[in-house]
Amino acid sequence: MIDPAELARAFDRPTHGPLAGVVVADFSRVLAGPYATMLLADMGALVVKVESPGGDDTRRWRPPVRGDESTYFLSVNRNKFALSLDFADAGDLAIAHRIVARADVMVENFRPGALARFGLDAASVRARHPSLIVASLTGFGSGAGAALPGYDLLAQAASGLMSVTGDPDGPPTKVGVAVVDVLAGLHAAVGILGALHARERDGEGQRVEVDLLTSALSGLVNQASAVIAAGASPGPLGNAHPSLAPYEPFATADGTLVIAVGNDRQFAQLCEALETPDLVEDARFATMPARNAHREILHTLLTEALRARPAAEWTARLRDAGVPCGPLNDIAGGIRMADELGLDPVVTAGPAESGVPTVRHPIRWSSGDLDYSKAPPERDADRDRILRWLAADSA
The missing domain is CATH 3.30.1540.10 (formyl-coa transferase, domain 3)
Structure with a gap:
């Protein structure tokens, strides 16, 4: 961890908060990884979002848009500091390695093995930085399923989630949001927090692996238990419940x-x-x-x-x-309804006059130490600030 005061000077990050002083090198894109790192950023972590020169894929997933930015991207990228790097460029790759060297946590969702040629795979970076926590998100694991693409729809289909969703006489139906990606992001955040706690105890980092298929099966809870523990064969019931009526x-x-x-x-x-x-x-x-x-x-x-x-x-x-x-x-x-109940569901990420409205962090702390100070970044928006911070560390 880094002194929160240093990060406050360099990035205007909060000096208080559950994760103030924690640095996250975020090499993830689309949804599961970015959702996890946004939750960490809300808790005060410095999240450096490393994108390809073309930017996160979701910047181009439109409509809908707010201004010229995809609302998909806006939904999971507040409180982050962005720069674009081309790993095929030696100078950019060196910057990526310097970011990892300063990080407590690295999050990535590349195809298993894809980062090895850049020396950014979990085994390589953990060999150089034993205290580093590396969180890897995949679609179907890093073994026999490594080559399978990790898209939420495929995980919903393969896990059986679609088989219990929809009308009894209709086709299997996907959930109306990428719920498996969200589950995997939550699981990744929980795993990272557990690994940070373990590091406080023994000083060692570790690798945290989360895959969409297992996240979906875990999220199927009673439906999966019905199959595993009772040999049942659940099917779609529309809006009804398999065990409760009405x-x-x-x-x-x-x-x-x-x-x-x-x-x-x-x-x-x-x-x-x-x-x-x-x-x-x-x-x-x-x-x-x-x-x-x-x-x-x-x-x-x-x-x-x-x-x-x-x-x-x-x-x-x-x-x-x-x-x-x-x-x-x-x-x-x-x-x-959430607003009427006093749950204050919408907050502004960034300055009140120019920030982005967004759904607040779902957890409340009695200390109130949550941060919404930075709007989702434009592509490569924080390059100069990040490079100055890295240069100061090496001076």
């Missing part, structure tokens, strides 16, 4: 209401609020396994009752009765 959207007099009943007590409370006490006494619905076995008829009976009133009226009534329920929002509605 646990899905329902039509009301004027819109959709989501009801999430997790136990028999909540089901009884639901029936009381709907003025359908006979459903509680019906043997078909008396227990959760029974409700699952008769979920179609239960859905029909509940919908008949719910169509009598508008969604807002049902929401108030069911919440008063202790029944978990809520609206079916679009993304803008989800942001508004």
Whole structure:
């Protein structure tokens, strides 16, 4: 780690924060790696984003755009300092090595083996810098799956996630966001934090490996457990749940209401609020396994009752009765709801007058030490500042 005061002078980084003083050499691009390094940057780490001369691929993934910048890129690159390097150029490669030499953590998601010819592979850099933590993200591991391309869609398909997503009579469906990349990014951030803690104890760095396929299987939680532990064969249920009923959207007099009943007590409370006490006494619905076995008829009976009133009226009534329920929002509605609940979901990265609105870091610390001081960087925007910092270290 570097004295946070030094980084504050060189980069205007915060001197307080969970990771103040930690330097991250970020050689990752697209989503999983950049998401992980953005979370670290929010916590105060100095993240030096090294891009190819053409820039991160997501700079060109458009529409939509804000100004002339891809909103995809903006979503995962705040608080970073960027420079572009061509590893085929000896001078640029030397700069890359100097950045790694100053780093606590290196993050990369190149094809396994691709960095070896530049001496930037995990084995080479860790041999020179034993305290360095190298986090490598791949699609399907660094062994037999090394040659397989690491795209989220391929991981969703290969893991089985798509097989349990969508309507029962429809085709397998991908999730509407690159959720496996996000999971892998979270896993990488957790692994890096664990490795930093271990280094504090024993002084040694280590390699942290995360692959999309295992991240997806871990994220399948109960669905994967059903296969591994019970030999089940889960399939798509639309918006229903494989183990809980009722646990899905329902039509009301004027819109959709989501009801999430997790136990028999909540089901009884639901029936009381709907003025359908006979459903509680019906043997078909008396227990959760029974409700699952008769979920179609239960859905029909509940919908008949719910169509009598508008969604807002049902929401108030069911919440008063202790029944978990809520609206079916679009993304803008989800942001508004979070704002109304005081969760402050949107922050500005960079100066208030010229910064970029973005979803805040998802974790809160009682210290409040989170940083949003720097907007996502333009390509090669911080080259001079980074080179001055490296030169000062070698002077």
